[in-house]
Amino acid sequence: MAPYIGPEALKGVQSHESLRTAEGFATADALQTLKAVQDLIGTYFAKNTPPGPCSAPRTLTPDVPSPDSTVKDDEPCIAPASPKSPGTAEGVSSIAVTQPSSSAVNGGVTAGSPLTSAEDHFRGAIKVSDPATPLQDVQDTIKSAGSVGVSTMASAEINGTTNGHGKPPGTGVTDGTNGVASSKPQPGPGSGPKPGPPPLNKEHLRFLAASISSSIDQLTTSDGPDAKAAHMKAAAAALELTASLRAPPEVIMSWFSTASVVSAVRLFLEWGVFDAIPPGPHGISFSELAEKVKAEESLLVRVSWMLTSNSILKHVSSAPVGLSHTPISMLLRTGQPMNAMFKLMYTNIVEVSTILPPYFSTYGRREPLGPAHIPTSFLAGQPHLEYFEHLNQDPARIQNFMLAMGITHRNVPTTGMYPMDSVIAAASASPSRPIWVDIGGGDGHTVKLFLQTYPLPASQCIVQDLPEVVSAAQSQISASADSDLAQVRFLPMDFHRDPPVAGARCYYLRHILRDYSDPTAINILKNLKKGLTEEDSRILIAEQVIEDPPAAYAAFKDYAMLAIGGKERTLEGFKGIAEAAGLEVSGVFRDKVQAAHAVVEMKVKV
Structure with a gap:
């Protein structure tokens, strides 16, 4: 449930044009960096790959040669997997299933860590004494890769395309470390020689390089779905490529290096x-x-x-x-949404991590039940408060929260997933019927986007939220003379206790259930079920549907939700809370590019 917020705070959810300017660098920078990585890998393969049979084509596209184009045709290689066509919906039970696109590159990825410690591996992999590959070029490329690793982690993994299990064909059974096949017992602590760089699985590296090369050809400066998908795929492969070149001790130490970066950023924010x-x-x-x-x-x-x-x-x-x-x-200057997001995450991740051991000692080693007695309220010394009650105590804190949420509203897809034809038809068939009810819809920014995208009658759309939120939203609409929302009805409701308007076609919850534990989410769904009085009434939950196990970035988001007593859910998780509320999942409609983001449809269980 959204907290009480004034009209000024509500402005924070609007998208920032400044983000577009800064993010405009992303595709071009990624393209240059990936091409540099491609050249380095090509040099490595050309000089260090033993002969052997290979059936994969040497050129992936007419314009972009594969990284091993100088290698003889009888050398071993792996062709990149062909990407599947993205689907838009996964049916559940009797509904037809069309799986969404999945990345051709899978495997564990250590993302967002400083990559300078990989330099020793590049020294070994590339003959730096060769004039064609000077050491400075290698160092510069490693630095560039580090920049991409930090700045594009979210966009590379936000769609959950890598899950830590998939391996390219031909790599055999792995021990989970850098994708290297191994069946030998490992020495105990302190025994044996000092570990050196792990043996490189050249077939796996070749697979990753080929995947990067294939994606580079699709990268453009446009902002279309194909370019976004190619960017995500290439960035994910580049991250795994870097991770595959690092020894386990380096990976562990890099965690503290990353923590030091976060600490330094926090200091510079504090000092201005x-x-x-x-x-x-x-x-x-x-x-x-x-x-x-x-x-x-x-x-x-x-x-x-x-x-x-x-x-x-x-x-x-x-x-x-x-x-x-x-x-x-x-992006870290005052007033930028990312500045606000960093401060929010610093509290919910770094500061909360310091009290998790005593928190679980106090409440037991189980998921927080919430909505009170959660890690963030425990950290604040007010364990009896719910998360939004805690936020609402400080106007600056709630303003920072709303500004940070602007990133989510801009970067996470809203429309284009759920098929709206039947919704529009229902509105035409019954002009007096409520059609679209946005539960916890705040100031109406989401319903406004739907009204601008689809021919929905505004008079048949409703926003329901806490009384104080509804009052603030209505005042803002009146002051701004917003014609899009003028005919939308705003009605008070506490979804923890109250049923919604009855008989609507759709009850839409965007990023609501993820804020709550399973018992609380089940209670919310039970209240919403009371409004499903028509045969075609549906609950639509717009959230991330993570894999089991999830990709690194999806796992991070779930871990962050732990701090406020919430959670990201798998499809099985959504099915579980639906069944407990007397509902069933009747469809899952995924975004074509960011496949982890979806609309989960629920109906009354028959």
């Missing part, structure tokens, strides 16, 4: 460093920056190293030495 650096390539000198933020210059330099080495800020080496912005750091 990102705001103090002017836009443009020249930036600001360390001496001037130290004066602006009232910090010792040598301390600023040391903290900045964590950020310049991970391509978050840029080191300006020309006199006077200092710092300048990158597209990443521009």
